[in-house]
Amino acid sequence: xxxxxxxxxxxxxxxxxxxxxxxxxxxxxxxxxxxxxxxxxxxxxxxxxxxxxxxxxxxxxxxxxxxxxxxxxxxxxxxxxxxxxxxxxxxxxxxxxxxxxxxxxxxxxxxxxxxxxxxxxxxxxxxxxxxxxxxxxxxxxxxxxxxxxxxxxxxxxxxxxxxxxxxxxxxxxxxxxxxxxxxxxxxxxxxxxxxxxxxxxxxxxxxxxxxxxxxxxxxxxxxxxxxxxxxxxxxxxxxxxxxxxxxxxxxxxxxxxxxxxxxxxxxxxxxxxxxxxxxxxxxxxxxxxxxxxxxxxxxxxxxxxxxxxxxxxxxxxxxxxxxxxxxxxxxxxxxxxxxxxxxxxxxxxxxxxxxxxxxxxxxxxxxxxxxxxxxxxxxxxxxxxxxxxxxxxxxxxxxxxxxxxxxxxxxxxxxxxxxx
Numbered sequence: 001x002x003x004x005x006x007x008x009x010x011x012x013x014x015x016x017x018x019x020x021x022x023x024x025x026x027x028x029x030x031x032x033x034x035x036x037x038x039x040x041x042x043x044x045x046x047x048x049x050x051x052x053x054x055x056x057x058x059x060x061x062x063x064x065x066x067x068x069x070x071x072x073x074x075x076x077x078x079x080x081x082x083x084x085x086x087x088x089x090x091x092x093x094x095x096x097x098x099x100x101x102x103x104x105x106x107x108x109x110x111x112x113x114x115x116x117x118x119x120x121x122x123x124x125x126x127x128x129x130x131x132x133x134x135x136x137x138x139x140x141x142x143x144x145x146x147x148x149x150x151x152x153x154x155x156x157x158x159x160x161x162x163x164x165x166x167x168x169x170x171x172x173x174x175x176x177x178x179x180x181x182x183x184x185x186x187x188x189x190x191x192x193x194x195x196x197x198x199x200x201x202x203x204x205x206x207x208x209x210x211x212x213x214x215x216x217x218x219x220x221x222x223x224x225x226x227x228x229x230x231x232x233x234x235x236x237x238x239x240x241x242x243x244x245x246x247x248x249x250x251x252x253x254x255x256x257x258x259x260x261x262x263x264x265x266x267x268x269x270x271x272x273x274x275x276x277x278x279x280x281x282x283x284x285x286x287x288x289x290x291x292x293x294x295x296x297x298x299x300x301x302x303x304x305x306x307x308x309x310x311x312x313x314x315x316x317x318x319x320x321x322x323x324x325x326x327x328x329x330x331x332x333x334x335x336x337x338x339x340x341x342x343x344x345x346x347x348x349x350x351x352x353x354x355x356x357x358x359x360x361x362x363x364x365x366x367x368x369x370x371x372x373x374x375x376x377x378x379x380x381x382x383x384x385x386x387x388x389x390x391x392x393x394x395x396x397x398x399x400x401x402x403x404x405x406x407x408x409x410x411x412x413x414x415x416x417x418x419x420x
Contacts, residue, residue: 005176006031015168016135019120019144019159022172022204025180025188028145029063032116033071035143036064039114040089048113048137049094055122056097057084063118065095098123104130113137117144125154148199148206152386156206173204194219195354196389209381209389213350216357218377227357228366229266236260238268238305240298241341241407242313243400244320245275251290253297254372254404257305262415265356267364268305270372271297272401287320291327298333304368308336312407315340341407347389349406352413361416375401 002010009020009031020028040050054060061080068077068088078087080095084106087093094110096103098117101124112134120128135142146155159169174185192198194216196209212218220227235257245251251273257266273293275283285293301308313321321338328336353376356362364373375398382392393399409416 001179002031003027003176003178005170005172009170010035013143013168013170015166016140017142017144017165017167019142019146019167020170020172021146021148021159021206022170022176023174024147024201025177025184026172026174026204027177027179028172029067029118032064032143032145033067036068036116037072037076037089039116039141039143040091040093043113043139043141044089044091046113046137046139048111048140050088050091051107051110051112051115051131052086052093052095052118053098053103053115053123053127053131054095054118055099057095058097060095060097060118064116098127100124101126103127107131107134110134111136113140115140115142117142120144120146121149121153121155122146123155128155128158147201148204150208150387150389151206152208153206154387171204174202191355191358193358195351195358197351197354208386210383211380212377213379213381213391214354214357214376216354217362221373221377225366227363229363230366232305232365233257233264233266233363234259235266235305238301238308239408240301240308240311241404242294242311242324243404243407244314244317245273245285245400249395250274250398250400251285251293252371252398252400252404253294254401254408255297255301255305255308256405256408258409258412258416262412262418264361264363265353265409265416267362267369267372267405269297269301269365269368270370270401270405272371272398287323288327290320291323291330294324295327295331295333298328298336310337310339312339312341312411314403314407315343342410343407344410344413346391346406348413349410350391352409352417353406355417371398371401372405374398375405 006027022028052060057080065077065086076089080086084095085092086095096106099122104126107130115131115135189202192201196207199205199207217227236259238257241254243252253271255269257268325338328334378397379402380392380397382390
């Protein structure tokens, strides 16, 4: 069974460039499992190569090749071999990741008769520019899908502003999928509520990230305060994050915990040690003093919540990390695991916290977390960054506390955000 939008694409996507853009779970990709064999068979035996590009080769295998195999069987659709080739419907198809500029060299010189593109907004711009020059046969065709991003993204410019292009663009909202269960839609609406992803992944709009990042939390603090709790929760894990100050920023410690099953994240304790006084003058905090302050914070955590499982620190300051380890040994805390933070992509950390808040899975103790509360309420997107979502870091918001907070849960993002 196909939706009205899917059938429309099958009949109207007869241009050189054919792209579906819009919400997640809207049915954009499903029709492609039938469009792809149609396209490949239409150019079978003609000059040129078939190409599939995705964010990475692994995502291409998961998103496209496995579903094709489920429908058509492995005799018609093979896995990707060591030469980056899969055989589909009697034709070799070159399958590549497009997230890095190095992919340009792999398609340079190719004459492409058919290209399928998955998650196009995640590609490196240079790869797409090279593809434009390679799709050079009279019968060459491109089918692609993407979720919307910033309206200044290079692919948006191609889809809606570049002149002289033979293209067909179809737009989807999640409500265009008649086969998705109402409960799933409600869950996704709740998951993205209060964030830019609601406009992009539910409504399918190309919108910029603007204003307060954690709007749900900020609004809650100014009204109901439902995310604040007064009693210590039942905890299964306990972590401390440390970010080091310098050049006017602050040293920050944040402790968070989670329950069994990674259902809920709790903000438990935070401390901000300013490196400037009220007059804007630099305050020197030597490594020994910092170590004493750190050990005092750890003791407070132990007294209030129990033994922390680990401490994750900003990996850019190895000398200060060694200082914390030395201070811990001198103060009877030598058993404490003090490690480098992963420092994963900032926006992945932001999206995780936003989703937990939207789903009612983030709470904060009403005392002891004043610096973390202020940091979450005042974090904003950078209005000068037009082509990507970037958190503002100009001293007007407490980025140091946010970093320390995110170091505590970034290793467990895939456990907190569970996908089926």
